[in-house]
Amino acid sequence: MSGAPLTHSSKQPASSLKIGALAPLTRPGWVEAGQHLLVGMQLAVRNVNDAGGVDGIPLELIVRDTAADPQKAAAAVDELADLGVIALAGEYHSVVASAVAVRADALGLPFLCSSAVLDALTERPTEWVARIAPAQSRGWRIYADFLLGAGHSRIAAAIAPSVYWASGVRILRERFAARGGSVVEFDMGVLAPADVRGELVAQRATALLLLVGYPEPAVSIVKAVRSDPRLADTLIGAPAGQPELAEWAALLGDEAAAIPFLRYLPERLGPLGARVDAALREGLGGAPSFVAFEGYDTIAVLAExxxxxxxxxxxxxxxxxxxxxxxxxxQIRFSRVPGIGVWQWAWAPIQVVDRDPAKPGRFRILHAG
Structure with a gap:
């Protein structure tokens, strides 16, 4: 294994088995996603402990807020390691999870990543890191296939500076080029949300993908495009999943609908998934996102x-x-996937979903892969 393992003596009496839980719980992180992730992990810990813990010893989450900040997350890894955690779990943002993974690898601290999808999660192959979420290259290719199948051969991407967004647009460009399509980029470091309207008309793109921060400028871009009658037939898409969040619907109202995104759920949940779904709904006071299920599964794997x-x-x-x-x-099993340096669940179910215009609180499955 790479890295210099930290010592963890099994001879020390343990009142609990400490797991470091990382999630974006304050801005500029996607706070709602972080909350769902944490609630999922907490539910799984409660279920494990109610069943007797691990050999009679309860699990304990030590939670740290990453706030979508890679440096803050890396510092949290060091702090949690000093506190004696035996593993790390969680994180939603890919750039942050990458910083966590690199630091965990250097320290010899196991990290099970819940939700971040960036293929190159670590700079080099590592034995210390595994991931529940599907890799970006798989999910975004499925999303590209959905767009192509719907007749969109020329699309635009409103893109903000980020390793994650750059990776995503590269995946889309390669997939579209292989099928004779094209992707044009709108640099949102230069353009204002209102400027996107004229660019869409000029480029004759039939779809616009939001590869930008949330809630801004994503919400403002949607409002600008939807207000322009010239763009009435233009599809807006958000592969990273912003439209699943309840806050998205609250901010956009009826305009929140018909914006396809990626969701990592099966068409139907099995018995365990249904029980967890019911408990998550109670804990969250509403429908859980797929991120909550990822959090639950992360702890279930660590417990085993x-x-x-x-x-x-x-x-x-x-x-x-x-x-x-x-x-x-x-069933979750990990394997080595070519081009990915961490242990990967290959593969979680993937859907392309949107909010139903007739009832924005209801989701429609448009494509599955």
Whole structure:
């Protein structure tokens, strides 16, 4: 394994097994996604502890807010390691999760990433990191196939500066080029949301993808485009999943509908998924996003790794290759995927979904891969 493992003595009496939980809980992070992620993890910890913990020892989450800040997240990893956590869990933003993964690898601290999808999560292959979420290259290719199948051969992407957005637009460009399509980029570091309207008309793009920050400038771009009668037939898409958030619907009202996004859920939940769904609804006071299920599954996998391999950090990392866990969205096993440096669940279910214009609180499955 790469990195210099931290020591974790199994001889020390443990009143709990500490897991460091990382999530964006304040701005500029996507706070609602962070809250769903954390509630999912907390529910799983409660269920594990209600069933007797791990060999009679309860799990304990030590939560740190990353606020979508890679430096803050890396510092949190160091702090959590000093506090004696045996593993790290969570995170939503890819750039932040990458910083966590790199630091965890350097320290020899197992990290099970819940929601970040960037393929190159680490600078080099590592045995210390595994991931529940599907890689961006798979999800965004499926999204591109949906657009192409719907007849959109020339699309535009309103893109903000970010490794994550740059990676996404590269995936889309390659997929479209292979099918004779094209992708034009609008640099939102230069353009104002209102400027997008004229650019769309000039470029004759039939779809606009929001590869930008949330809630701004994403919300303002939607309002600008939807207010222009010339663009009445233009599809707006948001592959990163902003429209699933309840805040999205609150901010945009009826304009929140018919904006396709990626969601990592099966068409129907099995018995475990249905039970977790009901408990999450109670805890959140509303419908859970797929991020809440990712949080739950992350803790379920870590609990099984602890049961089967013990609480030593190196042994937990060795478990990635062997664990098989019933998750809320399918059986979870990890493998090595070409081009991806971490252990990967290959693969979580993927859907392209939007909010139904007739009832924006209801989601429609438009495509599955």
């Amino acid at each position: 790794a602890l049961r089967s391999h013990g609480t030593d950090r190196a042994r937990i990392a060795q478990a990635w290759a062997q664990v098989s866990v019933e998750g809320t969205r399918g």
